[in-house]
Amino acid sequence: MAGLLLLDKTGPSALAGKEEMKTDFSDWGNHRYFPISQFYKNRFGEKVYKVSVSVAETCPNRQPNSRMPLCIFCDEWGSAAYHLERDKSLRDQIIINRDKISKRYRAKKFLIYFQSYTNTFDRVSDLEQRFDVALSEENIEGIVLGTRPDCLPSRILPLLKKTHESHYVTVELGLQSFFDHHLTFLQRGHDVQRGYDAIKKLHEHTGVDIGIHLMFGLPDETDEEIIQTAQILNELPISNVKLHNLHVLTNTPLAEMYQQGKFQPVELQEYIDKVILFLQYLSPDIAVQRLAAVASRWDELIAPAWTKEKMRPTQMIEDQMQEQGIFQGSEFSSDK
Template identity: 35%
Template sequence: MKNRYTDLNTYLRGLFGCRVQKITIDAGLGCPNRDGTLSRAGCVYCNQKGSGTGAAAQGKSITQQAEQAKHALTRRYKAKKFIAYFQSYTNTYAPTSRLKQLYDEALDVENMAGLFVGTRPDCVNDENLDLLASYQDQYLVWVEYGLQSVHDATLARINRGHDFAAFENAVHAARKRGIHVCAHVILGLPGESEKQMMKTAKTLSDMDINGVKIHLLYVVKNTMLHQWFDNGRYTCLDQDQYVNLTCAFLTHLRDDIIISRLTGDPHRKELIAPAWAVNKTQTLNQIRNTLEQQNLYQGMHA
């Protein structure tokens, strides 16, 4: 079965000539949508843990997190090089001097080949983007912006705290410095139709971005979405719906856009619904089988 989309692992192997694995790092940084700068509620789907691993709260240093992950990933995947991926919360939401300390510590770990930084599009500025750009002579540098949707009404509905224009401006600011940009999107957001989701794909395809990460919207404990789910205001996608939407989404993206992820990866103990979301391998296989069976491929409608 040939690959019908441009996946991250193949892209990284092509650049470095070996297996490269991302190491998820929790720097213990916050979020303006939770600390009162924008709001204290956060996005409707996000609980107090956010996407954090809890490693920072456990007192683990950046170096400790990286070395521990390296050992496991080398054993499991025979990885030779690694990407320091600052994932938890908003990883440009600190003074630039502090960010430099964090990024430097991660990149000082042996066999680090790149730096990927997850953040919000309204939390980058000239100073922190210049810092990211300064690493490009030695490392592969990507910034990952949480967008979720190109529709302002949706962003308001999920209490995202920024509009699509903020994303456009952040993409331009990064790309003019040569920094690679990955956009995070969520399928199944409250109130969004299939047509609107495909509009997100088409809009991103027309932009100067390098990658897309596709997430499933799932319900976790102690969130506004959890309340909506309990009172019938929100209904989750079923697995077949999600698979078909993801395959259609891919067809509207340029074929040179790197696909970093095709579904979410919820914590089992926090997940409320849908139950199938924990079956990541099954979902990925179903997406690949559907692409093959329906003769679909990334970019065919871009």
């Protein structure tokens, strides 16, 4: 385990331990895990939806003259959900996507999710301007900012702190793994310590909520690593986690590896087993954003085919947790 950083955890009190078995799931919306939708409901008093926008244009690995290779899984859109709207203004993206979500879910409150590439890899003044545009729109409760752990310069922290004093702010860190050998395989260009440093910096200097993106289904990943990952998170001042299975998209370094037979994605059941194991050890106080990757550009997905199925992996995880009498934190103990 690399350099575990112990910090006080904020938030509601955890289950006392696995001996105190949870039997009522109504406070999790009858899920077997603590979904982010319920976290937002607790925080805002009603459902809140994320509106994805695509504004940042690059990242340290992609900038011209970068000597860093690309993350092996990253397609040219840098994880943008609505890449075709990139040419629209931020305001237009917000209006279009907010209205779509509003109609589909009868939603009334929203967070603007700066999703693609690395959103703190710009000038602070540009970022501030984007925040102003986002927060001036109707029914916007706050901001979710996606970035890398090695892209949080000190000059950006006062803006995050100031914004979080008037609105809700979450910074989502694409950490992907708490093991350096996996980060090396993924070609992230940062190590685990950078992740700890980023979490500490955000916690101590801004007070924003912190979310962590993780990938499972990495080569030679062990059950022990999955359990340790949950235990590491339990000791960090984070509020949520988002899970992805490593999948192969066209025009990525991983696609070449796949075609050369050097990488094989995990089967659905194997992935389900990993997620269930992880959730068992994860504190019940940490909200879960997503249980598996969703390929937003299906035509770019090479493998595994099950990543195209938006709901089935999540439903199977929940069904199997129920069958096995497992819930998030059923193996968690606050004194571990």
